[in-house]
Amino acid sequence: MENDSKIASAFWALRIGLGATAFLAGADKFTNLLTDWEKYTAPDVNEKLPMSNKNFMRIVGIIEMLVGVGILSPRTRLSSYAASAWLLSIAANLVLNDDYDIAVRDVNMALGAFALGQLSAARQESLPKEELTGAELEAA
Numbered sequence: 713m714e715n716d717s718k719i720a721s722a723f724w725a726l727r728i729g730l731g732a733t734a735f736l737a738g739a740d741k742f743t744n745l746l747t748d749w750e751k752y753t754a755p756d757v758n759e760k761l762p763m764s765n766k767n768f769m770r771i772v773g774i775i776e777m778l779v780g781v782g783i784l785s786p787r788t789r790l791s792s793y794a795a796s797a798w799l800l801s802i803a804a805n806l807v808l809n810d811d812y813d814i815a816v817r818d819v820n821m822a823l824g825a826f827a828l829g830q831l832s833a834a835r836q837e838s839l840p841k842e843e844l845t846g847a848e849l850e851a852a
Contacts (some may be wrong), residue, residue: 716838723835726828727788730821734795735780741773749773754808783828789836792829796822 740746749772750765761768779798782791799822806815 719831719835719838723828723831726824726831727783730792730795730825730828731780731783733780733821734776734783738773738776738778738780741769741776752806752809752811752814754805756808757805783825789829789832792825792832796825796829799825 737746741749749769753761753765753768758765775798779791779795782788783795785791799818803815803818803822806812806818
C-alpha cells in the first residue's frame with residue numbers, strides 16, 4: 713500500500729509538471745513571452761526548413777500543446793513516450809546550435825517523461841481492472 717502511494721505521488725508530480733510545461737511552452741511559441749524561441753533553431757536546420765522559422769516554431773508549439781494535453785489525458789503513457797522522443801530531438805537540435813546547457817536540461821526532461829511512461833504502465837498494472845476507465849483499458 714505504501715509503495716502504491718509513492719508510485720501515485722511520483723506519477724502525479726511528473727504528469728502535472730511535464731504536461732503543463734509542454735502545453736505552456738507550446739503556447740508560448742505564439743507569444744514569445746518566455747523567450748524568443750526562434751533563436752534556438754540551429755542554423756543548419758533553419759537553412760533546410762521549407763518555411764519561415766516563425767511558422768516552424770508555431771508548428772512546434774502545436775505539437776507541444778498536443779503532447780501536453782496528451783500527458784494530462786488518460787493517454788499518459790503513450791504521450792509520455794512521445795514527449796521523451798520529442799525532447800531528445802529538441803536536445804539534438806540544441807547541440808547543433810551549441811546550446812549544451814539547455815540540451816542537458818532537455819535530456820533530463822526526456823528521462824522524466826520516459827519515467828512517467830513507465831510509472832503509468834506500472835500504475836495501470838497495479839490497479840484492479842474495475843477501477844480503470846474505458847480509456848485507460850484501451851490505452852493499456
